[in-house]
Amino acid sequence: GTIDEVVGQDHLLRPGSPLRRLVEGSGAASVILYGPPGTGKTTLASLISQATGRRFEALSALSAGVKEVRAVIDNARRAAAYGEQTVLFIDEVHRFSKTQQDALLAAVENRVVLLVAATTENPSFSVVAPLLSRSLIRQLQPLTPDAVRTLVQRAVTDPRGLAGSATAEQDAVELLVQLSAGDARRALTALEVAAETAGAGGVITVDTIEQSLDKAAVRYDRDGDQHYDVISAFIKSIRGSDVDAALHYLARMLAAGEDPRFVARRLVILASEDIGMADPSALQTAVAAAQTVQLIGMPEAQLTLAHATVHLATAPKSNAVTTALGAAMADIRSGKAGLVPAHLRDGHYSGAAKLGNAQGYRYPHDDPDGVVAQQYPPDDLVGVDYYRPTSHGGEREITGRLDKLRAIVRRKR
The missing domain is CATH 1.10.3710.10 (DNA polymerase III clamp loader subunits, C-terminal domain)
Structure with missing residues (x-):
């Protein structure tokens, strides 16, 4: 792979920039890549490891515990004794607990690993301060329509993509660009499923893509990449008092490995924003659910999240607290x-x-x-x-x- 594979992040990859030097193999600082899904974080991590032939280790914060982190660091220490440096890529680092992040500190400080961490959440709130101070923090932007179009057109012909096994009509490409909302992985997943629907030698049309969308959405969620649409539907279903739809979206997030703390935080916010004094006990239930997630973890906390979802979805609704504070703040301004x-x-x-x-x-x-x-x-x-x-x-x-x-x-x- 080459740096040309990364599109839409020119502000980070100008010649001589710290991230460019890392990708070209001359930099030595750990880096935290912060930005929406599908903007090139994983691709950049892979390029950094390839640049000087460093060892590449990858951990997902979804599945790795302190034990796995320590095992990777031990392997890196052994490799360092033979003069080989390790690039450690941690995806969704915001899901690591403070203990897990602390386990990385000494290895980053002593240059045992070059850490490349990716997060969709602001690292100032989700990454421990000592790790922040030892890392470059670089924010990736959502891709422009032109950048997504370039990636889709490249994927149709690239040997690592469809390799010309199917062709795509321009209208179909434009639909993929529109559906992607700046997320390359969303567009490429939809392209892959549409190509399977079209078959070898087929033509990907607007109809092909529309037929493939549901399948692509499920595959996309299962890969644990982007849950903004699902969390949005979850919150709106609770606000709309559709308890069954809310439970569907909760189950979908849990099956996809969504961070239960993220779900719990959204329930706490909703209890004040959309229910308030119409049922003050809704906030108590939501806070208790958030505490339960912290105390007992998954999978047991799934039931508590479902309990809170049912309570909030069936509770009487009011946004009077929200509008009251909004009006008071408007007067201050x-x-x-x-x-x-x-x-x-x-x-x-x-x-x-x-x-x-x-x-x-x-x-x-x-x-x-x-x-x-x-x-x-x-x-x-x-x-x-x-x-x-x-x-x-x-x-x-x-x-x-x-x-x-x-x-x-x-x-x-």
Whole structure:
């Protein structure tokens, strides 16, 4: 393979750039490649190892534990004793636990391995700081339509692709480009399945591709490459209260080896974003599911994720919390952040009383109802309603209570 195989990442591969030097065999820094699936991370890792004939070891964070990491490092240490350096490629490094990442540190520090790690998540949040500080971090961009088109056309004729066993009509190529959404692997998987459908010597048409799409999607998911479409469908099914569709997409992610922590995080977000006070216990269930994933791991945690999915999908829905915070943030951005009313300011420090701080504050617990008439917001926000509960689930009861609370609090004294 050559550097020409990598398309659409010219910003990283300019002559003399650190990544270019690595690919050409003259660089020595470990590298973390961060970007969407199908943008060339694995291809770059392979090229770096080929550049100077280094040993190439690959681990997938989906299946490798600390034991496997240590075994690879031991082999690399033995090879280093004979003057042979090892390139260690770790795919989806964000799925490695802190312990697994820590196991790599000494080997990277001592140049026992040249680490090339790939991740679809921001490494600042998912890779331990000592590993970050010892690595080049390079962000790959989604491929442009022109870059995907180049790859598809090359794959039709390349000996390692279809090798001319089928031809593709231009409309079919354009459909693949459109469907890829900047992901080369998605386009090439669909091309491969379409070629099987067309048969040897066949012509790949728009119809051939459309017939092959379902099969390509399943194959793509099974390979564990890109689950954004499936996680999107999962979240939208829960939001739409279709529990059966939600369970289908959950099963699909689990079968494809999706990181259960990723699923759990999305459930926690959804519990506040799409359910909120319509069923406050939904957040407790989602948080408990996330904790269970951490505590007992897979496969046992599958049931907990299913439990949380069923609860959230069947719960009454409300986005009132989301819109309330959005409205409050919009006011802040537009400059509505007036002075805190004097009676609410901190009165505990020396000199506070002279400034009038906390003077006139009414303590709600001194009132028989536990609520008093008092101005809480800054002057320019008096009477503004951010939270507008729906009539769904628990928010039905909140609506009546909130009307009473606002009437008391905002009553003129």
